[in-house]
Structure formats: structure tokens, C-alpha cells
Amino acid sequence: MENMKEIILEYVIEEYCDEENDDVTFDTPLISGGIVDSFSMVSLKRFLENKYKISIPDADASPEAFDTVNKIEVLVKRFQ
Amino acid sequence: MAYSDKIKEIYQNQLKGIQDAGLFKQERFIHSSQDAEIEVEFPTGSTPKKVINVCANNYLGLSSHPEVIKAAHEGLDTRGYGMSSVRFICGTQDIHRELENKVSEFLGTEDTILFPSCMDANAGVFEAILTSEDIMISDRLVHASIIDGMRLCAAQHDTFKHSDMAHLEKKLQLHANKRLKVVINDGVYSMDGDTAKLDEMAALCEKYDALLFVDESHSSGFIGKTGRGTHEKCGVMGKIDIITTTFGKALGGASGGCVSGRKEIVEMCRQKARPYLFSNTIAPVVVSGVLRVLDILSQSTERRDKLEANTKFWRKGLSEAGFVLKDGDTPIVPVMLFNAKLAQDFSKDLFDLGIYAIGFFFPVVPQGAARIRTQISAGHEMHHLEKALDAFIQVGKKYNILGKTKQEIIEMYGN
Numbered sequence: 315m316e317n318m319k320e321i322i323l324e325y326v327i328e329e330y331c332d333e334e335n336d337d338v339t340f341d342t343p344l345i346s347g348g349i350v351d352s353f354s355m356v357s358l359k360r361f362l363e364n365k366y367k368i369s370i371p372d373a374d375a376s377p378e379a380f381d382t383v384n385k386i387e388v389l390v391k392r393f394q
Numbered sequence: 395m396a397y398s399d400k401i402k403e404i405y406q407n408q409l410k411g412i413q414d415a416g417l418f419k420q421e422r423f424i425h426s427s428q429d430a431e432i433e434v435e436f437p438t439g440s441t442p443k444k445v446i447n448v449c450a451n452n453y454l455g456l457s458s459h460p461e462v463i464k465a466a467h468e469g470l471d472t473r474g475y476g477m478s479s480v481r482f483i484c485g486t487q488d489i490h491r492e493l494e495n496k497v498s499e500f501l502g503t504e505d506t507i508l509f510p511s512c513m514d515a516n517a518g519v520f521e522a523i524l525t526s527e528d529i530m531i532s533d534r535l536v537h538a539s540i541i542d543g544m545r546l547c548a549a550q551h552d553t554f555k556h557s558d559m560a561h562l563e564k565k566l567q568l569h570a571n572k573r574l575k576v577v578i579n580d581g582v583y584s585m586d587g588d589t590a591k592l593d594e595m596a597a598l599c600e601k602y603d604a605l606l607f608v609d610e611s612h613s614s615g616f617i618g619k620t621g622r623g624t625h626e627k628c629g630v631m632g633k634i635d636i637i638t639t640t641f642g643k644a645l646g647g648a649s650g651g652c653v654s655g656r657k658e659i660v661e662m663c664r665q666k667a668r669p670y671l672f673s674n675t676i677a678p679v680v681v682s683g684v685l686r687v688l689d690i691l692s693q694s695t696e697r698r699d700k701l702e703a704n705t706k707f708w709r710k711g712l713s714e715a716g717f718v719l720k721d722g723d724t725p726i727v728p729v730m731l732f733n734a735k736l737a738q739d740f741s742k743d744l745f746d747l748g749i750y751a752i753g754f755f756f757p758v759v760p761q762g763a764a765r766i767r768t769q770i771s772a773g774h775e776m777h778h779l780e781k782a783l784d785a786f787i788q789v790g791k792k793y794n795i796l797g798k799t800k801q802e803i804i805e806m807y808g809n
Contacts, residue, residue: 348757348760351534353544353551353553354534356551357553
């Protein structure tokens with residue numbers, strides 16, 4: 315099975331980045347760094363829920379919890 | 395007293411946080427009417443200084459036009475000052491309906507409903523026409539008022555990369571099973587000055603049976619051959635289902651906005667849009683002014699033609715001087731500086747030279763994309779633009795950024 319972090323990173327680059335900001339790593343601040351705005355975060359949440367067959371309560375889907383790929387992995391594993 | 399020291403401290407700390415982050419906004423007092431030249435008190439307490447204004451939304455130079463002022467006076471004399479009622483009780487005059495009809499005619503739509511502002515139009519329209527079975531798919535750079543409107547609406551939402559039609563198509567496919575799909579975007583983007591690909595969007599909306607929404611606040615009156623807006627420029631008049639726009643920019647610059655489009659959608663707003671239902675509409679004095687503005691624009695394209703010529707001169711001048719600009723052909727011309735402090739220092743130096751233009755930086759624009767946003771007007775005469783260009787070049791030389799690439803500017807000042 316492909317590494318979860320790799321899969322999330324691939325989605326983030328595909329969904330949110332262009333040639334100007336595609337040097338995203340596992341630790342790059344996505345929301346506080348302005349790559350993903352909080353309004354667009356919803357597609358990432360939807361992707362994670364569909365991909366990993368989980369449900370992330372809105373209260374847990376905070377900008378802080380979604381701020382890096384590393385943090386997103388921790389969040390997903392909590393709900394698996 | 396409920397306003398205890400503890401409560402006061404909470405607000406003081408929050409305000410300090412805004413100040414410490416360099417995000418504290420301060421108003422600058424203008425001691426004249428809105429025009430190509432204005433008298434600005436800056437810093438507060440200083441003697442007002444006459445400067446050339448290159449940061450107003452006064453695209454057509456109509457904010458202080460004598461005919462508009464005269465019409466507003468007449469409106470005040472014949473219809474009074476205020477309505478003291480919402481529209482559906484006793485707050486609708488004949489001139490409100492006259493303006494709605496004239497706006498429909500001007501934009502080429504079926505019907506129009508006035509709102510106190512375009513902010514209110516955007517805040518009210520989505521909730522009035524969509525339910526939780528529907529999806530709103532918005533461009534990632536839409537105006538804050540649209541985002542607020544979408545947040546107030548029970549429909550689901552998704553976004554697509556700015557002006558990326560392939561990404562939009564994927565999202566339309568992803569949400570194919572929703573009851574209603576609405577594609578949402580600005581006609582002209584206020585920070586970058588680029589224009590929406592409305593022709594491609596209209597085709598995609600037709601293909602996937604989606605509604606198309608456009609905020610024309612930075613387009614109405616001057617984009618397109620006769621100034622009807624982005625839909626005229628893109629050849630899709632009559633194909634936009636929902637247009638929102640403002641009378642607070644090119645169309646006289648006072649206040650007010652509207653939703654214009656399909657008859658049933660406008661009627662849904664009249665029945666359900668909360669900013670329409672629960673606040674007074676536009677004051678008679680402003681309605682009278684806007685009616686005159688639309689007459690002026692329907693009689694001649696002189697003002698939008700002059701704006702186009704001024705914009706070409708300004709873009710060419712800045713580009714030949716060696717500034718990095720955002721591509722486009724609208725009167726919004728962003729001069730890219732990338733670094734927030736450089737943008738602020740540049741703006742201050744311009745002011746010292748008699749030019750009023752503001753620096754924009756994160757979070758108003760993306761991180762590392764700080765800029766001076768210039769906005770050209772039909773009210774500018776050539777001598778205004780020449781003086782402003784000279785000042786930009788002088789300050790550009792001071793910071794050694796003329797002829798430099800984005801990368802070189804970032805290497806010098808950071809981003």
C-alpha cells in the first residue's frame with residue numbers, strides 16, 4: 315500500500331498548487347502559509363473521508379489540524 | 395457596568411495583535427470630493443495635501459460628475475431623503491422599479507432586484523436560491539463578499555483553481571449528481587485585474603447543466619465594447635444566469651448593488667433574500683444619480699473609450715519603465731513588489747511625490763505577492779498619468795527594481 319503521507323501530498327499538489335508553489339513537503343504550512351484557504355479546505359476533507367472511509371467531525375477539521383501533511387496524517391489515523 | 399476591565403483587556407489584546415502583525419488598518423481623511431485629484435490628510439492631523447488618486451474604483455470618473463450631482467439633487471427634491479421602510483412594506487418608490495428596469499436593459503438580463511450594496515446582494519442571493527441538495531463551485535479568488543454569502547447558504551461548496559477550466563470541468567463532473575450546480579466567479583478580479591473566461595465557463599455550464607454566476611462589480615460600465623461588462627467582452631450576453639454588481643464603483647460610486655438575471659431567480663430573491671427583506675433599499679438620492687449615470691453610459695461610449703486609452707498608456711508606460719506587472723487589459727494594474735515592507739515604503743514615497751496609491755500584502759493578497767494596486771480612471775487627464783508615471787519611475791529607481799525580474803526583486807528584498 316502506498317504511504318498515506320505520499321498520497322495526501324500528491325492530492326494537495328494536484329488540487330491546490332501551480333508551478334509557482336509546487337515545492338510542498340510534508341511540513342509545509344498549507345493553511346497558515348496561504349497555499350490552501352480555509353474555504354477550499356473542504357475538498358481536502360472530502361477527499362480524505364472518501365479515500366480512507368472515515369468521517370471527520372467538523373469540530374476536528376480545524377485549520378490547525380489541516381495545516382501540514384504530517385498533521386493531516388495524524389488526524390486521519392485518529393478516525394480510522 | 396457590563397463593560398468590565400476584563401472584557402476591555404480582551405479587545406485591547408486583540409487590537410494589539412493586529413497591530414503587531416502589521417495588519418492594522420487606518421483611514422486617511424479626504425477633504426475634497428472624489429476625483430482624479432484629491433486632498434488627503436495624512437498622517438492624521440497634518441495639513442491636507444493635494445495628490446493624484448490612482449487607487450479609487452472611480453473608473454469612469456462619474457463620482458463627482460456635474461450631471462450626476464444635478465440628478466441627485468433633483469431626486470432629493472422630488473422623492474425626499476429616506477424611505478424609513480423596507481421595500482415590501484412602504485419602501486419602494488417608482489424610481490426604484492425604474493432603476494431595476496434600466497439595469498436589466500443595460501446588462502441585457504430578464505429582471506433585476508436592488509440591494510443596499512453588492513456585499514448584501516452576494517450575502518443574500520445564494521441562501522435565497524439554493525438548498526442543501528445543491529453545490530456552489532467557486533473560483534478560489536472570488537471576492538470576500540461572495541465567500542460570506544456562500545457561508546450563509548446551506549448548499550455544499552467546492553472550489554476550483556483560479557481561472558483553470560480543466561479543474562472546473564473536473565469539479566462539475568465530480569458533483570454531477572447534485573440537484574443544482576452553480577459556478578461562481580468574478581468578472582474582473584479586483585486584486586489581479588484579470589478577466590474571467592466567461593465564454594468557456596458558459597460552454598461548460600451548458601454542457602453540465604449548471605447555473606453561471608458572475609460578480610461584475612469591477613466590470614459594469616466599462617468592460618466590453620459598450621461597457622455592459624465581462625459578458626459583453628466574452629460574447630455571452632444573455633447566457634449568464636445571475637449577475638451581481640455595484641453602483642459604488644464605476645456607476646457613480648455612491649452605494650447600492652443588485653442581483654440581475656433570470657426572472658425566477660430574481661423573484662426568489664424578492665421573496666427570500668434577507669438583506670433585501672430586512673433592510674432599507676438604496677436612498678432616492680442615490681437612485682436618481684444612478685439613473686442619470688446609466689443614461690450617460692447608454693448615450694455614448696466616450697468615457698469607457700477614454701478609460702481604455704488611459705489604461706493602455708499606463709500599462710505601456712509602466713511596462714517600458716521595467717516594472718513587473720500582472721498581465722491583463724483592465725484598468726486594474728498591479729505593480730508587483732512581492733515584499734510587504736517594500737510595498738508600504740513604495741506607497742509612502744509615492745505619496746511624498748504627490749501620488750496616492752496603496753500597498754497590498756498578505757492576507758489581502760497571497761503571501762509573497764505584495765504589490766501596489768493602481769486603478770486608472772476616465773477622470774485622469776494625460777498630465778495626471780504622466781506625473782504619476784514619473785513618480786513611479788523615480789521611486790522604482792530609488793529601490794533599484796526597474797528592469798528586474800520577480801526573482802531578482804525577491805533576492806534583494808525577500809518575499
